[in-house]
Amino acid sequence: MSAIELKDLTYIYSKKTPFEKRALDDINLSVEEGTFLGIIGETGSGKSTLIQHLNGLIKVQNKKVSSVVVNGLSATEKKTLKQLRFEVGIVFQYPEYQLFEDTVKKDVAYGPKNMKLPQEEIDARVRRALEVVGLNYDEFAERSPFELSGGEKRRVAIAGVIAMQPKILVLDEPVAGLDPVGRSEILALIKQLQKDVSPTIIMVSHNMDDIAMLADRIIAMYDGKIELDGTPSEVFCNREKIKEIGLDLPLATRLRDKLVEKGINLPDGIVTPAQLEASLAAIKNGTAKDEVGGGDNV
Amino acid sequence: MFRDISFGQYYPTNSLVHKLDARVKLLLTILFVVVIFFIKSYFGFMLTAFVLIVIILTARLPIISVLKSIRGILFIIIFTSLINLFFVKQGEILWHWKIFTITKVGVHTTIKMVLRLVLLISGASLLSLTTTPVQLADGVESIMAPLKLIKFPVRDVAMIMSIALRFIPTLFEETNKIIAAQKARGASFDTGGFFARAKAMMPVLIPLFVNSFRRADELAFAMDARCYNATDKRTKMKKARIGFGDIVALLFMLSFATVILLDRYYFAGVGITIDYWIFGDLL
Incomplete structure (x- = not known):
C-alpha cells in the first residue's frame, strides 16, 4: 500500500472573485512508504497547497472528484482528522517563528500534549526529539526558545514536530535563511530522521543541489501541475523542461555539461558532486587518460 | 480561518x-x-x-x-x-x-x-x-493638513496609518501560517468552551506579537537606511x-x-x- 495517494486533486483559491487562482490542477500522485520525495517548482507553483492537503489543513474542495488518502486515512473524513495530523508531521517554512512557550521543553511538548499522551511518554518523547535534532536535553530543556540562535530555534521547531513521531514528515524549505554550517547540519539531520523517526519524507526546496542529494524521487511542479516525475537523474536530464518551468540544474549537472562541452566523455544523469567525482575517477582509472587531465584542471 | x-x-x-x-x-x-x-x-x-x-x-x-x-x-x-x-x-x-x-x-x-x-x-x-489603502492614507493626510498649523504631526500619523493598513493583510497571512503550523501539531481552535478557546489562541498570539515586533524593527531600520524623514519637503508621486x-x-x-x-x-x-x-x- 502506498503511503500517499492523491487522485484528481484540484484546488482553486478565491473562487469566483477577481483574485481567483488555480493552485492545483488535477494532481495525481502516489508515494510509496520509505520514499524520500523532493518537490521542486517556482514560487506559486502549488507546492505549499499540495503539502497542506496531506494533513487536512486545506480541505479537499471537490470531494466528489478528488481524493486524498494518507496511510489509509482519508483527508476528507472529519473523524480521523486529528489522527491524520499526527500521522503527517509538517515543518513549515521558517518554523522558528511559530515557537511560543517560555521553555524549549514545553514548546516541544505541545504536539505530544495535544495527542493526549501520558505525561511520562511526553517527557520521554521530548527528551528523545531534542537529542535527535542534536540539542543536549539538560542544556536546552529549561531555556527560553526566544534566546536561542537561529539554527538552534529551527532545531527546536523541528523537534516539536518529530516529538509527535509522524510516519510521514513533510518539510517546507527546511534550510531557508540558514548559514552554510546550519544548512549542512539540518540536511544531515533530515537524512537521519528518515532512519530514526519518519520513514517517508517529503521535502520542498528551491535548492536543486540539496534535493538531488537527498531525494529518491522528485516531482517538479509548474502552474499547479506535475510537469516532471522521476528519480533525480531522470528529472534533471530533462534540461529543456527544467528551464521552461523556471528551474535550474544542480551544480554537478551543470559542471558535467561544461566538461562534456570541453570533450570529456561523462555519462548523463550526474546530479550530485559524489556521482561526478565517481565518474571522473572511473575515467582516470580507465583508458581515456588524456581527457582526465582536462577534467582535473576545471 | x-x-x-x-x-x-x-x-x-x-x-x-x-x-x-x-x-x-x-x-x-x-x-x-x-x-x-x-x-x-x-x-x-x-x-x-x-x-x-x-x-x-x-x-x-x-x-x-x-x-x-x-x-x-x-x-x-x-x-x-x-x-x-x-x-x-x-x-x-x-x-x-x-x-x-x-x-x-x-x-x-x-x-x-x-x-x-x-x-x-x-x-x-x-x-x-x-x-x-495607500489612496486612503493619502486622503486622510490631505484632510488633516490644516492640523499642521497647531504642530500636529500629520505626516507621521499618515505614515503610521499607511503602514498599519499595509500590514493588515501581512498579519492575516502570518496568522494563517501560524494557525496552520499549530494545527499541524494537533491544536484545535474550534472545540471547548470560551476559555478553552481563548487559551488555545495563545500559541498563535504569542508568535504573532513576537514576529510583529521583529518586523517593526526591520522596517524601521529599512526606512532609516533610506533616509526616511517626515518633513514638509517630501513630495507625492x-x-x-x-x-x-x-x-x-x-x-x-x-x-x-x-x-x-x-x-x-x-x-x-x-x-x-x-x-x-x-x-x-x-x-
Whole structure:
C-alpha cells in the first residue's frame, strides 16, 4: 500500500472573485512508504497547497472528484482528522517563528500534549526529539526558545514536530535563511530522521543541489501541475523542461555539461558532486587518460 | 480561518466610484454614516438602501462582497436586537413571559436598529472596497493638513496609518501560517468552551506579537537606511485632484442627506406618513 495517494486533486483559491487562482490542477500522485520525495517548482507553483492537503489543513474542495488518502486515512473524513495530523508531521517554512512557550521543553511538548499522551511518554518523547535534532536535553530543556540562535530555534521547531513521531514528515524549505554550517547540519539531520523517526519524507526546496542529494524521487511542479516525475537523474536530464518551468540544474549537472562541452566523455544523469567525482575517477582509472587531465584542471 | 474576511479588502473593478478622489469618498462616507443615525422612518431606510444599491451597482461590486462585511458583526447585530426586542417596555404588549416582554415599539426599534447597523456597515465597507489603502492614507493626510498649523504631526500619523493598513493583510497571512503550523501539531481552535478557546489562541498570539515586533524593527531600520524623514519637503508621486465625477458624487450624496434630514425635522416625518400608506396597520 502506498503511503500517499492523491487522485484528481484540484484546488482553486478565491473562487469566483477577481483574485481567483488555480493552485492545483488535477494532481495525481502516489508515494510509496520509505520514499524520500523532493518537490521542486517556482514560487506559486502549488507546492505549499499540495503539502497542506496531506494533513487536512486545506480541505479537499471537490470531494466528489478528488481524493486524498494518507496511510489509509482519508483527508476528507472529519473523524480521523486529528489522527491524520499526527500521522503527517509538517515543518513549515521558517518554523522558528511559530515557537511560543517560555521553555524549549514545553514548546516541544505541545504536539505530544495535544495527542493526549501520558505525561511520562511526553517527557520521554521530548527528551528523545531534542537529542535527535542534536540539542543536549539538560542544556536546552529549561531555556527560553526566544534566546536561542537561529539554527538552534529551527532545531527546536523541528523537534516539536518529530516529538509527535509522524510516519510521514513533510518539510517546507527546511534550510531557508540558514548559514552554510546550519544548512549542512539540518540536511544531515533530515537524512537521519528518515532512519530514526519518519520513514517517508517529503521535502520542498528551491535548492536543486540539496534535493538531488537527498531525494529518491522528485516531482517538479509548474502552474499547479506535475510537469516532471522521476528519480533525480531522470528529472534533471530533462534540461529543456527544467528551464521552461523556471528551474535550474544542480551544480554537478551543470559542471558535467561544461566538461562534456570541453570533450570529456561523462555519462548523463550526474546530479550530485559524489556521482561526478565517481565518474571522473572511473575515467582516470580507465583508458581515456588524456581527457582526465582536462577534467582535473576545471 | 480568516481567509474570508472581506471588510477592508480592496475589490478592483474599473468603475467611476473607484476613480473618485479618496478625500471625497472619505468625507462622503462619514456623511453617509452620520446621516444613517438621523433616519426616522421606514421610508428613510428604503431610500438609503436604494442609494446604497445605486452606489454598489455603479462601483460594479458584487452585492455579496458588500454583504460579507456584515458577517463580521453578525453577533453584535443578533445580541443587540435580542436586548432591544425583549427589554423595550413601551407600547402595546404583544407577548409576555417572566421578565421578557415584547412590545410593538420594541419590535419596530429592533427592526430599525438592524437596518441601521446593516446599512452602516455596508456603507462603510464600500470605502475600503473601492479605495486602496495607500489612496486612503493619502486622503486622510490631505484632510488633516490644516492640523499642521497647531504642530500636529500629520505626516507621521499618515505614515503610521499607511503602514498599519499595509500590514493588515501581512498579519492575516502570518496568522494563517501560524494557525496552520499549530494545527499541524494537533491544536484545535474550534472545540471547548470560551476559555478553552481563548487559551488555545495563545500559541498563535504569542508568535504573532513576537514576529510583529521583529518586523517593526526591520522596517524601521529599512526606512532609516533610506533616509526616511517626515518633513514638509517630501513630495507625492501621485497628486490627487478633484474632478467632475467627484462633484457629481458630492451633489448626489448631499441631496440624499438633505432628503433624510428634511424628512426628520422639517416635514415632521413625511416618511412616516408614507410608512402608513405602505404598512398600514402593522405600525
